Amino acid sequence: MRIGVLAVQGAFAEHISTLGAIGVEGVEVRLPSDLEDISGLILPGGESTAQRRLIERWGLREPILDLARSGAPLFGTCAGMILLADDIVDGDPTTLPLLDIGVRRNAFGRQLDSFETELSVPMLGDRAIHAVFIRAPIVERVGPGVDVLARLEDGRVVAVRERNVVATAFHPELAGETRFHRLVATMAAEHDDPGEGSGRRHHPTRRTGLAR
């Protein structure tokens, strides 16, 4: 199984190496043809305006939307979360509006540009996630079909999932955290072979031991 990492701009190399650490081949995606043989796609951090322009210029928008509509998992970190949002509070146009959320870019302002914290993500087990935030967005609106995966201590939402689309405002790939990538790999395997194992009702987190 191969998982693509959008490689038009930003921190894609770290996602490729995190996938490698869990034994999954990561493929750099720059052209629509790179999307043909992958089972899921990661949208990395970086600069979302630059990424949006390159996605449009290189004809990646429709084929990425098709991949998502096929049920393959998409996972956006930071700028990737902004690209996946249905609305962007400061008015930037949407790119791949697949998540019923509203985000605010650079939500932590100048004083707290970048920070690290421990986050509880119950879906990924008891052990806290070490989360690295770099000029991160915040989720200000969460639609009814969206699961909140993590919040800051003050209650603000920083990780979400809507069906096959997952997004974090922070960077698990910069902290040696592999559980989000394992989740995406599990979702991709189930997308490739929905009847695998004990069947469709099999709980996706069990097989990879995400809860450990």
Ligand code: GLN
């Ligand atoms: N501030 C960037 C943006 O708005 C995102 C930063 C990141 O991806 N680390 O696009």
